[in-house]
Amino acid sequence: MCHSLRLSKLCLAALLCLLVIAATGEESPAAPDYRLSRGQTLYVPVYSNIFSAPRKIPFNLATMLSIRNTDMTHSITVASADYYDTKGRLLKRFYQRPFTLAPLESTYVFIPEDDVSGGTGANFIVRWYAAREVNIPLIESVMTGMKSGQGISFTGQGREIRGSGR
Secondary structure: OOOOHHHHHHHHHHHHHHHHHHHHOOOOOOOOOOOEEEEEEEEEEOOOEEEEOOOOEEEEOEEEEEEEOOOOOOOEEEEEEEEEOOOOOEEEEOOOOOEEEOOOOEEEEEEOOOOOOOOOOOEEEEEEEEEEEEEOOEEEEEEEEEEOOEEEEEEEEOEEEEEOOO
């Protein structure tokens, strides 16, 4: 119970906030935000190297493309993961045949630090599909590099460029 006037005002303010949330149907900012899909084509940015200022000295990076099935009960099929360079030219197809990722299973593709063929605008195009609607997988790139005791790492998020049912 609220006994003091100050505490009473705080209790009233909290109660009003709860009523507004209940009346408007607004969810908490921490509420889960997930999507279901039967398939997608994703663009995933990667960087073979970046430049350090002020002299534009290339800093080579290793890249890992990570593909994670986030669905807890259903498998997904990875149809392809194709690697393109800065000019949009296909450098390599990493999977010759579609393969299945079981629930919560992950896979990856690794591009070593000394492979700079992709350049600063390299990317992967990843295609996946599922027999039914599933949680969309987490598909991202992780770039890392080490030079003279200095390390750098960052990630790139896959961006849907086409939905598909297969």
